[in-house]
Amino acid sequence: MAFSPPLTSPPSPESSPTPQQKNLIPWQSMRGLKQIHSLVLRSPSLQTPLILSKLLSFSALNPHGDVSYAQLLLAHIETPTTSMYNVVIRGLSLSRKIPASSSMLAYQALLRCSLCPNNFTFPSLIKALAECGSLWEGRLVHAHVVKLGFESDCYVRNNLIRLYTVCGEMGIAHELFDRFPERDLVSWTTLILGYSKTGRAEEAVSLFLEATDEDLKPDAIIMATVISACSKVGDLKLCRKLHNYIDAHNVESDVVTGNALVDMYAKCGDIESAYSIFKEMNEKDVVSWNSMISGLAQNGEFKEALKLFRRMQCEGIEPDGMTLVAVLNSCANLGSLEMGNWVRVYMDKVCIRANGIIGNALVDMYAKCGRIEQAMELFNKMTKKDVYTYTTMILGLAMHGQAKEALDLFSELSKARIRPNSITFIGVLSACSHAGLVNIGLAHFHDISRVYGINPKIEHYGCVVDMLGRAGLLNEAQEFIDRMPIEPDAFIWGTLLGACKIHGNVKLGESAAKNLLKLQPNEDGAYVLMSNMYASDNQKGDERTMRKLMKVKKVKKTPGCSLIEVDGMVHEFRIRDKSHPRRREIYMVVKEIDGHLRSEGYRPAMEILEQELCWHS
DNA sequence: ATAGGGTTAG
Structure with missing residues (x-):
């Protein structure tokens, strides 16, 4: 029922050992290489193609090397060869920091020397171009590939396929794939990955x-x-089919396939299967833990997610940014501010910046834990804000009833040249809803399609029904539902029913409840709200009928649940809950508070079915 | 030449 707090103070990061440069043989460090190079420069007899090539490949391809040095070296060789250029182009494609344009420049230099590129030139060159999504240069190089007859080379072609897929040119990629019968596993993998990454997952699987x-x-x-x-x-x-396929065909699997399976089952909602694969993996890395923890969080198992995070720490696995995103997300949904703060302290210790996705998750955590000022402070500090950052903040402000601030932020979006998405409008509409800004809200609702070209979804209609309903415009809400181009769902009717309950409109409430019960006859919501509405309206007979109906249909009211966090532990309380080890003390304090409240004249609005609610909330 | 995990929701 409760989980223990994390380590009371974040572990200090281990200082990473510096690479043991001293133990390297001379030509494996740049220092040694430069010494040899100066020797070569002084004696022309040493400037043979073989020695120069060796110097080039060591500086371009060695992990302790320096590609820019190789580039300089190459520029000073009087009679370079194609393979010398190939080495430098390959070195450039391997180093992450260097832009694709330098590979292209090296290639152009090769052509200027009247050298002819060969089958070793193109794979690295195209890889570098693909890495940066340089479609234009890529097409140019592709033309050369065709001219020189290298399109039939599988290595070259696979790199071209990769180039086109990362540039979103799936048509060209697939055509290239089809045009040659000779394809290997890499060709298939590359094309499948392309479809998967461009949002065409079904095609990828087929x-x-x-x-x-x-x-x-x-x-x-x-x-x-x-x-x-x-x-x-x-x-x-489909997931199970794939899993069976792996077992049936004895496909060699490793950590990565295991991690992918855990994620797959979690994303498809089968958290048990995900967990059993996770448990049985004999090799686990940080991604395994992340997949499982965020899988739990994605399925709403926030307490379990935090529990697993605790275990991860006990096993001495260092969390990374992705772990923390899942943890913060769980904190946000549990209202677990202490744990959230702990994450922030941890981030400071291990120097993880509150930017990007993790920054967004932190803002969300603060907002959902009631610290809207801290959320705002962090939001203002964040240098890179995207549509998620703004949406999270707008939703947070809306949640706190700060409609003006939310709407101001929304108007800042266009200044920041960020396009709002459909969820941004959920935030805008709920801000208006909570502040009773009906006309402004309706104006924004109309802008969704007219100005932003987004098709409003049922969620947006739900917001408008809520907005009208809260403002007491119940008939308008009903009319709005009648005119909706989408079939109203249970949420819509529930929203209207809730509004009828607040404003005591029994008649409209009855019709909303009828519609709601048509859609979900076995849920408790409609019965509970209706019987409470009858109770407040002194319609004792109808109230009893409702409760009888619940009994006949075997509908049980799902118990409400409140949770609080004390010293990093999350405690849950339900109606008549006697499971907490310190229940006696807890209920004594509650009784005392209740006494104080009553002596100050507070009378909780107790309706028959909810009488005991005040004890846990 | 090819691989796995993350943020907003009525």
């Missing part, structure tokens, strides 16, 4: 099924790719 018809033996890499695509499809049956 492409894999196509691949299994050919005589290819799937490896761990293609499996991880297709499993990830499957998690995006969200079809549990």
Whole structure:
């Protein structure tokens, strides 16, 4: 029922050991290489193509090397060869910091020397271009590839396929894939990944099924790719089919495929299967833990997520930014501010900046835990804000009834040249709803499609019904529902019913309840609200009828639940809850508070079914 | 040449 707090103070980060530069043989460090280079420069007899090539490849390809040094070296070689250029181009493609344009410049230099690129030139060059999404240069190089007859080279072609997929040119990529019968596992994997990353996960999975018809033996890499695509499809049956396939075909699996499976089951809502795979993985890394923790959080199992995070710490696995996002998300939904603050302290200690997704998660945590000023402070400090950052803050302000601030932020969006999305409008509408700004809210609602070209979804209609209902415009709310282009769902009727309850409109409430019961006859909501409404309206007979009806239909009221966090522990309380070890003391204090409240003249609005509620809330 | 995990919701 409760989980223990994290370590009371975040562990200090271990100082990472510096690379043991001293133990390197001379030519494996740049220092040694430069010494040899100066020797070579002084004696022309040493300037043979072989020695120069060695110097080049050590500085360009060695992990302790320096590609820019290799570039300089190459520029001073009088009679360079294609393979010397290939080495530098490969070195450039391997280093992350260097832009694609330098690979392109090296390639152009090669052409200027009247050298001819070969099958080793293109893979690295195209890889560098793909890395940066340089479609224009990529097409140019592709033309050269065709001219020189290297399109049939599988390595070259796979890199071209990769280039087109990362540039979103799936049509060209697939055409290139189809045009040559000679394809290997990498060709399939690359194309499948392309479909998966461009939001066409179904096509990715069916492409894999196509691949299994050919005589290819799937490896761990293609499996991880297709499993990830499957998690995006969200079809549990398909997930199981894939899992069975792996077992049946004895596909060698590793941590990555295991992690992908955990994520896949979690995303498809089968948290038990996810957990059993997680448990049985004999090798786990930080991604395994992250997949499982965020899987729990994505399925609303926030307490379990925090529990698992605790275990992760006990096992000495260092969390990374992604872990913390899942933890913060759980804190936000549990109102667990102490734990959230702990994460912030931890972030400071290990120097994780509150920017990007993790910054957004922190803002959300503060807002949902009631610290709207701290959320705002952090929001203002964040240098890179995206639509998520703004949406989170707008929703937070709306939640706190600060409609003006929320609307101001919304108007800042266009100044920051950020396009709002459909969830941003949920925030805007709920801000208006909570502040009773009906006309402004309606104006924004109309702008959703007219100005922003977004099709309002049922959620947006729900916000408007809520806004009209809260303002007491119940008939308008009903009319709005009647005119909706979408079939009203249970949420819509529940919102109207709730508004009728607040404003005591029994007649309209009855019709809303009828509609709600048509959609979910076995849920307690409509019965409870109606019987409470009858009770407040002194319609004792109707109230009893409602409660009888619940009994006949075997509908039980789901117990409400309150939770608080004390010293990093989350405690839950339900009606007539006697499970807490310190229940006697707790209820004594509650009784005392209740006495104080009553002596000050407070009378809780108790309705028959809710009488005992005040004891846990 | 190819692989896994994250943020906002009526």
